[in-house]
Amino acid sequence: MRIDLAADHDAMGGSEMMMLLAAQACVELGHDATVWVPTETGEVAREADRRGLTVRGVGARGNASYMRRLRAGTARSDADVLWCHGLRPSFATAGLPRRIAHVYQRPRPLQRPALKRALRGADAVVVPSHSMADIAPNTHVLWNWCEPIDAPETVHEGPLSVGYLGRLSMEKGLGVLTDALAELPDTELVLAGTPRFVISSERRIIEQALDRVADRTDRLGWVTASELFDRIDVLAVPPVWQEPFGQSVIEAMSAGVPLIVSDAGALGEVTGDDYPLCVAAGDARSLAAAIQAVAALTHEQLQGLTRRLHHRWEKHFSPDAGRRRVAALLDQLT
Structure with a gap:
């Protein structure tokens, strides 16, 4: 299966890290994964490249440019699934087929109309916890995960x-x-x-x-x-x-x-x-x-x-x- 994964920002944050972990999981499961990012020189692109992932930058200049170019690029893609990580890529690609809208945060009041549009036509609406499952009907809960971190070796003294x-x-x-x-x-x-x-x-x-x-x-x-x-x-x-x-x-x-x-x-x-x-x-x-x-x-x-x-x-x-x-x-x- 060919899977496109779209980032929310150019800078690394929580949803961007989860997108990269999801892309790695897709590759480990035997799928072809491509990470779509605003630019090929941003933090997310560099981290994806460091992890050996395939990266596609759209050459965006700002949020509006990214959303336009992301929609145009993913609409032409021959991927089997488009997995949007965050509200921005989900909004930009609303209505496209074979799409996962992954929403990482509960929308604030002013974001609710954007969320409604972003979820339109999605084949799956994914949230990170059961506490967020009520943001839309029939959500799929996908808990986050993280890479292993070694236990601290230092024994602290004092306060x-x-x-x-x-x-x-x-x-x-x-x-x-x-x-x-x-x-x-x-x-x-x-x-x-x-x-x-x-x-x-x-x-x-x-x-x-x-x-x-x-x-x-x-x-x-x-x-x-x-x-x-x-x-x-x-x-x-x-x-x-x-x-x-x-x-x-x-x-x-x-x-x-x-x-x-x-x-x-x-x-x-x-x-x-x-x-x-x-x-x-x-x-x-x-x-x-x-x-x-x-x-x-x-x-x-x-x-x-x-x-x-x-x-x-x-x-x-x-x-x-x-x-x-x-x-x-x-x-x-x-």
């Missing part, structure tokens, strides 16, 4: 190091986390990420929140999950919005890093309903209590927790698990 991984934003719970840590003087915050795609007014609010713990915060910028995990004792993922999946959660599970999540969106679905370190979204006191609970765990208790997380990753969120789900999705279309 408990609490990690944060991803876009710096208030909806991701950064304000709740700084509120919690402000009540825990024997902790430090290790930030991996930047306020990419965040408007300037929210950036000021983020900086005000970080000022509360600035004297014990280490800001790493954009680094790999592995680089962060080598520096921390526990990862906090405390979003206050309806998190559609939680990629950093499964990365921590792969590496066997202790993890605290909020109950927002899909996070409970990813960790399992009975996960003990799940707190109410937006509740800084509960988050602080969970951080203290991690600090009080014995070595044996920590090992038991991380073994449990890694086993769940291996069963549900490893490349093997992802490849099986891709095969099942493609089988639906044949």
Whole structure:
């Protein structure tokens, strides 16, 4: 089977990484896969090339140009399936045959008309979690997955190091986390990420929140999950919005890093309903209590927790698990 996979952006983000993993899964299943991107010099194209994937850039100059050229190019393609990763390519190719519309985030109110058009005529509408299954009738849930990440080897001494991984934003719970840590003087915050795609007014609010713990915060910028995990004792993922999946959660599970999540969106679905370190979204006191609970765990208790997380990753969120789900999705279309 010949499969075209269309990117949402030229820059690497969550949906772009999942598109590349999906393309690799298609190739491993014996299919011919081509990744369509705005330009052949962007981040996504370079990463696809590094992974040995076939790349097709459309020479776009901006979003409107990309959508026009993507529609024209994929309409002429002889591929058996067009798999659109994100709202932009799904909207651009609305109505084309043999099409998968993969929606990674719950649409905001102003995006709902675009989503309605984007899903028109799709052979499958794919979402990353059951918590998002209500965005359209007959959605197909395809959990994300991630590549294996080695367990950290460093044994930390001194204050408990609490990690944060991803876009710096208030909806991701950064304000709740700084509120919690402000009540825990024997902790430090290790930030991996930047306020990419965040408007300037929210950036000021983020900086005000970080000022509360600035004297014990280490800001790493954009680094790999592995680089962060080598520096921390526990990862906090405390979003206050309806998190559609939680990629950093499964990365921590792969590496066997202790993890605290909020109950927002899909996070409970990813960790399992009975996960003990799940707190109410937006509740800084509960988050602080969970951080203290991690600090009080014995070595044996920590090992038991991380073994449990890694086993769940291996069963549900490893490349093997992802490849099986891709095969099942493609089988639906044949």
